[in-house]
Amino acid sequence: MQISEDILNVDNVIYVFDDRLTLVEINDAYRKFAEANLVGSQFLSKFGAGCELLQVIPAPLRPFYADLYRRALSGEVIEHDYQCHSPERYRIFRLRLIPLDDGRVIAENSLRVDTPLSGAVDLDEAAISTAYVGASGLITQCMCCRKVKAATGADRWDWVPMLIASRDERLSHGLCRVCLELYYPDTP
C-alpha cells in the first residue's frame, strides 16, 4: 500500500516500518527534524529509510520500544507519550503506532505539550564541570527529559539549557528516576 501524500506531508514526524523493524518510509517532517536537531545528512544516511529502526533509539530504551513496535506489528494500536525538550521549551510528544493492512506500521509523533522550560539553570563551563562532570569524566543526561545528573552522587537531576542543546562529547545516556518510573515502570 502506498501511503497517501497528504499524510506524509503534515508537520508531524512520521515513519513507516515493516515486520523486520526496518524503516521503509519517512516524511519531510522527519527529514527536517533530523536536520534541525541532529547531524543532518549524516543522520539521514545512517537513520533514514532502509535502516534498522531500533538503531534510532538509545540503547537502554530499545527493549521497551521493541516491545511497542512488535505489539503494533501484531495489530495493536499503540499510544505512548514521551518527553523531548529543546533548550527553551518543555515538550511532550505522543507516538502513535497504527498497523496498516499490508502488515507494516505507521508511526506518528505529534506535539502534545509545548511550554517554556521552567526550573532551568544556566551555568558557565567551570560551574558545569564542578557540578555535573562525574568521576568518569562524563556527564549523565536523562535521554527522556534531558536533565543532567548532579556529580555529587545525590539523586538530583537539573535542566541546564547549555547542555540540552549541546553535542558535548562528555554527555552519556542515562535515565532519571522520575522518567524511569513515569514512562518505563516495567523496565528492570
Ligand SMILES: [Zn+2]
Ligand atoms: Zn528524565
